[in-house]
Amino acid sequence: MEITQKFRGVYIINGSIATENIAPQIRVYGEKLIKSNDKEYRIWDPRRSKLAAAILNDIKTFPIENDSKIFYLGASSGTTSSHISDIAIDGLVYCVEFSPRMxxxxxxxxxxxxxxxxxLEDATKPRNYIHLVExxxxxxxxxAQPKQSELFMDNMRLFLKEDGIGIIMIKSRSIDVTKNPKKVFKEEESKIKTSGFRIIEKIDLVPYKKDHMAFVCGFSF
Ligand SMILES: C[S@@+](CC[C@H](N)C(=O)[O-])C[C@H]1O[C@@H](n2cnc3c(N)ncnc32)[C@H](O)[C@@H]1O
Structure with a gap:
């Protein structure tokens, strides 16, 4: 079996991406587990996780280190955030989700x-959890909400370090189902750029996710 490293903590195993499982033998979403040399890897499904799709589509900026602190908005039941937790083994992943069921x-x-x-918080109200997050x-x-760029920027202003990185996954249909996706992406990009941020990189998530774009951002000063 051929295992190569794409980024620190992100592996390519026979063409699939994977992370090393920090909770051996436990699957999070039915993913395949692979054992090799006393290590266990979890295959990271790009059709279930937009971050995996962005990595396979050659994202250049990958800011998650072993001791990174990540603030994750819209964690759902933990598909992507669990892989981030495999990577940031000595860091922390704060997971915001407002659905009690998830x-x-x-x-x-x-x-x-x-x-x-x-x-268990609403990401549109970051001041409600300002005392809980560093x-x-x-x-x-x-x-996946119409106003997600706005809430993304509000949370970055409150919680992101000056040299930190923001990543937003934009699904055009969640913003406006009637508009051409290219127009939606342009409008969201311009909103972000005129609000004190710069776009470092844009990654189209096709073929894993249709009409989705990842934006990698930072403060513009
Ligand atoms: C597309 S799913 C997230 C999938 C997840 N990021 C993954 O890759 O594993 C979007 C999630 O955001 C949550 N959500 C939507 N609006 C929210 C808000 N204002 N505050 C917190 N969570 C929200 C939804 O309940 C849903 O679970």
Whole structure:
């Protein structure tokens, strides 16, 4: 079996991407587990996780280090955030989710993965959890909501370190189902650029996700 490293903590195993499982023998979403040389890897499905799709589509900026602190908006039941927790083994992943049903699964997952912290909160109201979260290296946003760029920027302003990186996954249909996706992406890009941020990189998520674009951002000063 051929295992190569794409980024620190992100592996390519026979063409699939994977992370090393910090909770051996436990699957999060039915993913395949692979053992090699006393290590266990979890195959990371790009059709289930937009970050995996962005990595396979050659994202250049990958800001997650082993000790990174990540603020994750829209964690759902933990598919992508669990892979981030495999990478940031000595860091922390704060997981915001407002659906109580998703939160139940997330709480179970966080009890197994000590570097994940569940927060049952509405990401449009960051001041409600300002006392619970420190400054972070990465803000990751995947809430699939019409106003997601706005809430992404509000959370970056409050929680992102000056040299930190923000990643937002934009699904054009969540913003406006009637508009041409290219127009939606242009409008969201311009909103972000005129609000004090710069776009470092844009990654189209086709063929894994149709009409989705990842934007990698930082402060513009
Ligand atoms: C596309 S799913 C996220 C999938 C997840 N990021 C993954 O890759 O594993 C979007 C999630 O965002 C949550 N969400 C939407 N609006 C939110 C808000 N204002 N605050 C917190 N969570 C929100 C939804 O409940 C849903 O679970």
């Amino acid at each position: 939160m139940r699964n997330l709480v179970d997952l966080c009890s197994i993965r000590e570097n994940m912290i569940p927060l 400054k972070v290296d990465v803000v990751y946003c995947d809430v």
